[in-house]
Amino acid sequence: MTGWSRRRVLRTALSTAALGSLPFAPFARAAEPPFRRGVNAWPWFSLTREFPAPRTDYGWPPFQPQRPVPTADDLRRLRDTGLDFIRLPVDPGPFLAADATTRGLLLDMLDAAVTATLDAGLGIIVNVQANGATHYWNPDRMVASVTAPAFDLYCGLIGELAGRLERFQPGKVALEAANEPPQACASEAWSQVQLALLAAARASAATLPLVVTGGCGSMVGGLTALDPAPLSPFEPILFTFHFYEPYLFSHQGAPWMREPVYRSLNNVPWPASAGSLEATLASVRTRMAQDTETTDEAKKAAYAETERVLKVYFDAQPDRRFVDKYLRQVRAWGDSHGLAPERIIMGEFGALRTDARYVAAPNPDRARYIADVRKGAEDLGFGWAFWNLFDGMGIMDDTTRALDPDVIAALGLTMPTD
Numbered sequence: 055m056t057g058w059s060r061r062r063v064l065r066t067a068l069s070t071a072a073l074g075s076l077p078f079a080p081f082a083r084a085a086e087p088p089f090r091r092g093v094n095a096w097p098w099f100s101l102t103r104e105f106p107a108p109r110t111d112y113g114w115p116p117f118q119p120q121r122p123v124p125t126a127d128d129l130r131r132l133r134d135t136g137l138d139f140i141r142l143p144v145d146p147g148p149f150l151a152a153d154a155t156t157r158g159l160l161l162d163m164l165d166a167a168v169t170a171t172l173d174a175g176l177g178i179i180v181n182v183q184a185n186g187a188t189h190y191w192n193p194d195r196m197v198a199s200v201t202a203p204a205f206d207l208y209c210g211l212i213g214e215l216a217g218r219l220e221r222f223q224p225g226k227v228a229l230e231a232a233n234e235p236p237q238a239c240a241s242e243a244w245s246q247v248q249l250a251l252l253a254a255a256r257a258s259a260a261t262l263p264l265v266v267t268g269g270c271g272s273m274v275g276g277l278t279a280l281d282p283a284p285l286s287p288f289e290p291i292l293f294t295f296h297f298y299e300p301y302l303f304s305h306q307g308a309p310w311m312r313e314p315v316y317r318s319l320n321n322v323p324w325p326a327s328a329g330s331l332e333a334t335l336a337s338v339r340t341r342m343a344q345d346t347e348t349t350d351e352a353k354k355a356a357y358a359e360t361e362r363v364l365k366v367y368f369d370a371q372p373d374r375r376f377v378d379k380y381l382r383q384v385r386a387w388g389d390s391h392g393l394a395p396e397r398i399i400m401g402e403f404g405a406l407r408t409d410a411r412y413v414a415a416p417n418p419d420r421a422r423y424i425a426d427v428r429k430g431a432e433d434l435g436f437g438w439a440f441w442n443l444f445d446g447m448g449i450m451d452d453t454t455r456a457l458d459p460d461v462i463a464a465l466g467l468t469m470p471t472d
Contacts, residue, residue, distance in 0.1 A: 395435025
């Protein structure tokens, strides 16, 4: 893709999109679809060491050395549980900021990760996942629109990655060119961006499976608003969405959430009938009392909002039926476009666990939620990738590398014998 201009990328994308009136091409079916049960492997190629503004480059190596990275033995044990692929989030910033020599080293590192994954008997979806917390190489600069300042550079990286990934084992490797687009669900801007990214990938790789998504953060509403017909010239294609509903359960206690309600939210049960509004509000008050950084006025406002949204939660009494209602929207969308369900992957789902950093859901509730979402996806024929391998939503301890038996069971997997 080196040397491709924005005009050329758009011309190619739009000319192929004009073929969208043709019947949607069938995806070649393998005897067993390669991406059925997976786990995300963040932060293997994330958690970077970018320099503060006004610099726009990264230290070397660009990834934080203390981040957990799966070993060959970790990957083998994941395969032994019954998982068949990993989804690998890759921060594009270090690649785009690097000179030619450093970029070559980074691409070699990525090649080695793909090779190690395949050697362990796992497939891999490489997901280019821009970091919204980065001051320069962030989604706004790269994929906000086809006129974004770094969009040409981003397209070039997508083309280069596609060409390299196509050299690996056919049917076991795929490329997902963007993560959780911030545009609105039915955004025309996102449609143009995605078409251009697909054109860039196909210019370098004719047969590599490409994973596409809808707007509004890859939520269900984004995928169901997506018209797949203009994408058919770029086959083979898979489709993905993310599922964390209801966020009051899955993200309770998450410190990175912007809404103040989440900071002290904890002890929200799953299903809702497993607990009570009174018990959860008592836990919230206890958590707030431990917060010495927030003013009393801010706490009062946050508690009032927390009480309001929790009343809605307990009145609705969400359970497995709540999950199925959402997921059936995806199946109905796929059916309406003649898409086999195995072409659809729930690329992220999960919930925070209770530990020293996060006061969140009791672990039995977390396991019940994970099992409900996983079973809901499987019952409709979708593949899935759990979020995450490590961190507060993970299945593996960052230090000991012990697997969480409750989550392994909730995912319908088997604890390895060694």
